[in-house]
Amino acid sequence: MDIKNNVLETIGNTPLIRLNKITKDIPAQVLAKVDYFNPGNSIKDRMALKMIEVAEREGKLKPGGTIIECTSGNTGMGLVLAATVKGYKCIFTTTYKQSKEKADILRAVGAEVIVCPTNVAPDDPRSYYAVATRLAREIPNAFHTNQYDNLANRLAHYESTGPELWNQTDGKITHLVCPAGTGGTITGTSMFLKQKNPNIQVWAIDAFGSLLTHYFNTGLMDMTKVHPYMSEGFGEDFVPQNFDMSYIDHFEQVTDKDGAIMARRIAKEEGLFCGYSAGSCLQGLLQLGERLKAEDMVVCIFHDHGSRYVGKIYNDNWMIEQGFLSK
Ligand SMILES: Cc1ncc(COP(=O)(O)O)c(C=O)c1O
Incomplete structure (x- = not known):
């Protein structure tokens, strides 16, 4: 028999899938770590569970407690799945910029979601960082997981994403290409x-x-x-503590338009219905294609699933409104 005791046992061990069409002009093999196969449909399930496990071990999260986080959705999804299994309550702060679908999904699985203004400084009391910090102070038995500075975030990738990639490529991986937000995925995997x-x-x-x-x-x-x-999901207006820049060799910027168009191509040409940052990731790699050789084996991290972006990059009207598609 092969029975999981609960949904959390299905986190990780996601497939590594060869890209066959979009990357055909790149000399190297290009593989995608498709982490929408996680139960919450994103790579962030890994670190959400790890942050909870470490907090439990350190006595920071006690039975019946409330988990507070500022999240654009994916971390929240991982946290609320784990919280449901383990018996905690979740309150998340997010911003108006994020897809409405993301907040709706979090509410559907039992979280309380507070939407805060986007264009305010992180230390402004209205910012989603500041609101989360205040709630964690005010609510009894609350724990602010703080994905930005909680090093359990990168530890999750050091313990799972990194070893999986090493084993799946039989140690032959030569390049990792990864969108960076909190820095947890890239730093932990790279370590x-x-x-x-x-x-x-x-x-x-x-x-x-x-x-x-x-x-x-x-x-x-x-x-x-x-x-x-x-x-969505990557880039920051400060430097979270999960970054250790000494484990990163290069930063490549991708325009909003190029990332969105590439995500749509990945869906149509590779059959992988991924989120916005996957498009940006592959676009960034193509921008750097000249640096690669035939013997290289590149892994791109595809963080999440396209269903969270049906009102945005997968909606033609939205694309036209942004000037990303012509009528
Ligand atoms: C869709 C998406 N892409 C990329 C990232 C960046 O990952 P990290 O925060 O580990 O740097 C995130 C993080 O939330 C994300 O949700």
Whole structure:
């Protein structure tokens, strides 16, 4: 018999799938780690469960407690699945920029979701960071998981995503390409892979309007580089503690339009219905294609599923409104 005791046992061990069409002009083999196969349809299930397990172990999360997080949706989904199995309540703060579907799905699985303004500084009391911090202070027996600075985030990828990629490629992976937001996926996975083979190149994918690329290149927190953008789930206007830039070799920025168009191509040409950041990830790789050789084996991380973006990048009207498609 092969029976899982609960849904949490289905997290991880996602497939690595060869891309056959879009990347045909790139000399290297290009593989996608398709993490929408997780039960919450994103890679963030991995770190959500790990943050809860570590908090339980450290006594920060007690029976019947409330989990507070600021999340664009995917981390919230992972947290609420784990919370449901383990008996915790969830309150999430998010922003108006995020797909409405994401908040609706979180509510459907039992979370309370508070939507906050997008274009305010992280330290503004109305920001989704500040509201989450305040709620964690005010609500008794609450724990703010804080995916940005909680190092259990990158630990999850050090313990699962990294070893999976190493085993699935039989140690032959030469490049990791990964959209970066909290930095947990890229840093944790890279820590494991570079420990195995320090020559593996790790390329972060970033949005124009994010602080991260400029910070990586110069070490400066230049807020003049920061402006609103449409891409979802990656890029930041500060540098979360889950980043360790010494494990990253390059940052590549992708426009909102190019990422959206590429996500639609991945669905139509590869049969993989992925989220926005997967499009940006593959687009970023194509921008860097000249750096690759025939013997290279590249892994792109596809974080989440396309169903969360049907009102946006998979909606022609939305694409036209953004100027990403012509009528
Ligand atoms: C769709 C999507 N892509 C990319 C990322 C970035 O991953 P990380 O926060 O591990 O850097 C996230 C994080 O929430 C995400 O939801």
